Amino acid sequence: MLFQSFLTNRLLRLEGRLYSGNLSEVQHKIETALDRTPSLILDLDPLENLDAAGAYMLYITTEKARENNKEIILLCRKNEMVKLTFSFTGIRYFNKIPRVRV
Template sequence: MPFYHFINNQLLRLEGKLYSGNLSETQFKIESALDKTQSLVIDLDLLERFDEAGAYMLYIASEKARENNKEIILFCKENTVVKAVFAFVGIEYSSNLSTPIF
C-alpha cells in the first residue's frame, strides 16, 4: 500500500508501491484530493514499485479530472522505474514544475 503524504491541498506525494494490487485505494485518495482543489500535482519520485496498471490508473484519473474541468499533473524528476513505465505505456509526465507549489 503506498504512503500518501499531503504537502498542501495541491501536492500529493506517493511513496512505496503503486501497482495492480492497491489501485482502488490510491484512486480514492486522488479523487478525494481533487475535491479540495482545481489542480493537483502527484509526485511519483519516491515510489519503489510501479507497474503499467498504476500508470493507466493515473492516466484515467487525469482524464476524469479534465472532464470535470480540473487538472492532475504527474510529476517525476528522478525515478527511473516510473519513467520507464511511463515510456513503455506512452503516458506523459512532468519532470519540471514551472511554479513552486510548496
C-alpha cells in the same frame, strides 16, 4: 502498501508501491484530494514500484479530472523506474513543476 502524504494542499506525494493490488484505494484518495482543489500535483519520485496497471490508473484518473475541468499533473524528476514505465505506456509526465491553475 502505498503511503500518501500532503505536502501542500495541491501537492500529493505517492510513496511505496502503486500496483494492481491497491489501485482502488489510491484512486479514491487522489479523487478525494482533487475535490479540494482545481489542480493537483502528484509527486511520483518516491515510488518504489509502479506496474502497468498503476500507470494506467494514473492516466485514467488524469483524463477523468480533465473532463471535469480539473487538472492532475504527474511529476517525476528523477525516478528512472517511473520514467521507463511511462515511456512504455506513452503517458505524459513533467520533470519540473509547471504553472498550475489557481
